Amino acid sequence: MLGAIIGDIVGSVYEFSNIKTKDFELFKPNCRFTDDTIMTCAVADAIMNGGSESDYIRSMKKYGRMYPHAGYGGRFRVWLRSMDTEPYNSFGNGAAMRVSPCAWVMDCGFCARTGIWPSRDLARLSASITHNHPEGIKGALAVCDAIFMARFYFRGWYIEYSTPIDSDPDECKRRIKEHIEKEYGYDLSMPSEEIFKDYKFDETCQGSVPQAIIAFLESTDFEDAIRNAISIGGDSDTIAAITGSIAEAAYGIPEEMKEKALSYLDEPLKDILRRWKKYMRSDESWMK
Structure with missing residues (x-):
């Protein structure tokens, strides 16, 4: 999930001041973590505490209230402050930017052995506690699938003709693209240079998740993916968080970059990352 955090930090200064180029300073002094980082960490905390609906609600409200001015959307901010725990039918991209921890606890080994996808219930639940509109859930599941498939293909789990396909990144990406388009109906065919010509700020899943996935599909490495995402414009920190979460799994x-990103975080968030690292190491099959 550090890929999402890096994307958020780098994109924080470009959210309302888009830069339509890949040539920019990655970590500016005025970069900061925003709600994308906080909620990604909250999802990880909830999973470590059991991953139930109440765990998600408790962790999101806890960490959201610790950082009340982090840039939350209006309806989510109201939900955070209230005693209400009901979802509010959102299809905002907050469901997609916070989902990455759910994809890392999906067992690649199980899929390799059986040919069956592990459950995505954690990802669905991470969205539906607030973003229970079908488009909100779809955005979260699409990003979760992309992350899991990047882990599965790029890290050598998938064997074809007795050979892993991780040595062929184009083929790995082709399979991810094909799945996301078929399963979720997103159009991933437009090149990023065409997107940024007319792309405007869009906080919806349907208006930012496909763009973020395209930024990954066109990348050559992790840094290039982040630069692609920022160059698109729009909701830069969230798009880069989504792209970064997929790129981390692939590359x-x-x-x-890890060390630089950690320097922007405070102790409570670093503590979640330390606990998450220990939690994931309890089952090495998840880590690959």
Whole structure:
């Protein structure tokens, strides 16, 4: 999930000041973590606490209230402050930017052995506690699938003709694209340079998740994916968070970028990342 956090931090200064180029400083002094980082960490915390509906609600409200001015959407901010726990039928992209921890606890080994996808119930639930509109849930599941498939293909789990296909990144991406288009109906055919010509700020899943996935599909490595996402414009921090979450699964993250991103986080968020790392290592099959 650090890929999502890096995308959020890098994109934080471009959300309302879009930069339509890939040539920019990644980590500016005024970069910061926003609601995307906080809610991604809250989802991880909820999973570590059991992953029930009440765990998600408790963690999101806890960490959301710890950081009340992090840039939440209006309806989510009301939900955070209230005693209400009911969802509000949102299809905003907040459902998609926070889902990455759910994809990392899906068992690649189980899929490799059986040919059956692991359950995506955690991802569905992470969205539906607030974003229970079908488009909100679809956005979260599409990103979760893309992350899981990147892990499965790029990290050598999938064997074809007795050979893993991780040495062929174009084929890995083709399979991810084909699945997302068929399963969720997103059009992933438009090149990113065509998108950024006319792309406007759009906080919906249907208006930002496809763009974020395209930014990954056209990338060559983790940093290039983040640069692609920012260059599109629009809701830059969230698009980059979504793209970064997929790119991490495919490419990994350079150590220097990890260290730089961590320098922007405070102790409560770093504590979640430390606990998450320990939690994931309890089953190494998830980590690959």
